[in-house]
Structures are given as structure tokens and as C-alpha cells.
Amino acid sequence: MLWKDKYELGVSQIDAQHKELFRRVESFMQTSRSAGNWEEKVPKLNETLEFMKTYVVEHFRDEEEYQKSICYPGYEAHKQIHTGMVNYVLEVSKQYEDSNFNEQLMQQFGGKLLAWLINHVAAEDQRIADYAIKKGVGGNGR
Amino acid sequence: MVDNLYKAFVDATHNVFHLMLDLSDISDHPADEFQCDDAVDIAIPIVGDLEGDVIYRFPVTTSLNMVSIMSGMQVEEVDAFVTSAISEIANIISGNVLTVLSTNEMTCDLLPPVQRQPDENKEYELKTSCCIQTTIGLVCLDIRLNRVKANHV
Numbered sequence: 001m002l003w004k005d006k007y008e009l010g011v012s013q014i015d016a017q018h019k020e021l022f023r024r025v026e027s028f029m030q031t032s033r034s035a036g037n038w039e040e041k042v043p044k045l046n047e048t049l050e051f052m053k054t055y056v057v058e059h060f061r062d063e064e065e066y067q068k069s070i071c072y073p074g075y076e077a078h079k080q081i082h083t084g085m086v087n088y089v090l091e092v093s094k095q096y097e098d099s100n101f102n103e104q105l106m107q108q109f110g111g112k113l114l115a116w117l118i119n120h121v122a123a124e125d126q127r128i129a130d131y132a133i134k135k136g137v138g139g140n141g142r
Numbered sequence: 143m144v145d146n147l148y149k150a151f152v153d154a155t156h157n158v159f160h161l162m163l164d165l166s167d168i169s170d171h172p173a174d175e176f177q178c179d180d181a182v183d184i185a186i187p188i189v190g191d192l193e194g195d196v197i198y199r200f201p202v203t204t205s206l207n208m209v210s211i212m213s214g215m216q217v218e219e220v221d222a223f224v225t226s227a228i229s230e231i232a233n234i235i236s237g238n239v240l241t242v243l244s245t246n247e248m249t250c251d252l253l254p255p256v257q258r259q260p261d262e263n264k265e266y267e268l269k270t271s272c273c274i275q276t277t278i279g280l281v282c283l284d285i286r287l288n289r290v291k292a293n294h295v
Binding site (some may be wrong): 001002026029030032033104107108109110111112114115116118119122123 | 158161162209212213214215221222223224225226227228229230231234
């Protein structure tokens, strides 16, 4: 399982969304790296990719709302990171469709997404939790 | 300044490996030359007040171990997935160093990672390299930069 308890921020809505993102990325990797014909994997991968395009935007929006609610000083910089990732996902999706579902593109996407997500949740997002705890507004008893 | 750059990259690598790969037993030493035939070289081009490349040399075994830890899956060959994942790690380490440099009023940006070896024909004012030893293998960083303006690092 990709998710680790140490990634929890202590904000139930955000933690639930993070867990869902990790679950989807794991499923994406398992499908894309499984043995078998690429064409047979494409429908499931496309489904996950479509889900990610919507869910990532929703999650980032909710997380940014939470940051604003606690007056997180790194809000603008964090929002820029989110925007960069959304643009990347949209750009790769377009390239993937234009290439008629090229496997190499999706393998590259999976590798970057995996490392990006782990670092973002384990490092960038933890700074939000640290700030919330410091200010006494952390949730879930943290 | 070379010493500060060396330390900044070593510290950032240490932190990222600890955070992302749960590695804590990490040591480093300067390296004039890093001999490893079977490795993936990821160049991170830097532009701005400093310009040049930082080359991350990941031996194949280290690359596979890193991606196996991150993915929770057995990874047995270096393919587009592995290269992309370790490129992103090199990108993250370099980005963290630039954040440190920005506190010294030095503004730099990263260009996207590229899989290539160092250009031995170019001259660099700031040149250093280090080997980082972990329980899953070695990683070598080759830092090759030129100063574009006077700074405080």
C-alpha cells in the first residue's frame, strides 16, 4: 500500500482525499505495469486519468480553502505548485490522446506522478499541518 | 561558495531520501571521479544567477531500489517509469537547494530533467562532486555551475 500514516495532516477531509489519490495512483501503476497487451489496459487507464483530472482539481481547491481558513502564510506559493501540477496533468493527457494512447508517455507520467505525490504530501503539505499545530488550529487531536 | 553548494546539495539529498524513501543511514564524501558503467545520468539544468548543470548519477541497482521503495512494487529494469521517477527526485532535491539559495538573494530556476551525461568540454567556475552512500546504494552528484552575478552564497 502506497499510503503511510505519517502522511496524515490531521484534517479529515484532506486526509481522506489524499488517501483516495494514493489509492488511484497505486491502481494506475498496477495496471500500467502489469503484464499483458497495452491496448487492453488503455480503457482502465483512461478511466483513472479522467478521474484524476477532475479529482486533483477538486482536492487542490479544498486544500487551498483550508489553507485560507487558517491564514497559512505559504498559501500563494502552494497554490502555484498546485497550478503547475494541474497544467502538467492536462498537458500530458492531451499528448496522450494525440498520440493515440502511447505507452511510454503513460509510464513517464506514472513515474513522475508517484514521486511528485509522495514528496508533495510528505513535505509540502506537512508544512500546512505544522503551521496549524503551531497556531493551535490543528484537527484530529494533533 | 563551492563548499556551501556541496553542503546544500548533500543536505537536500539527505532530507529527500529520508522523507521519501525512509532512509536514515546516509553518509557522503567528495568524489573526484565516480566510476560506474551501469548508471542512469539525470541532468538538471539551472538558469539564473547560477547557470549550468547538476548531474545525478544513479547506478541501476540504486535506481531500482529507490523506485521499488516508492512504488511498493518489485521493479526489475530501468524503463521510462523508473527514469521518470528518479528524474523527479533529482528535480525535487535541486528545487529544495534553490529554495535555500533564494534566502541568500540568489534567484535561479530549474529546467526540466534530461537524461544525459556531463559535457566534459565546458568550463565551470564552480565544480564539485560528491558520492552519497545509502543502504540501498550509491548516488553521485556532479555540480557544474557558473556565476552570472556576484552573490552572497
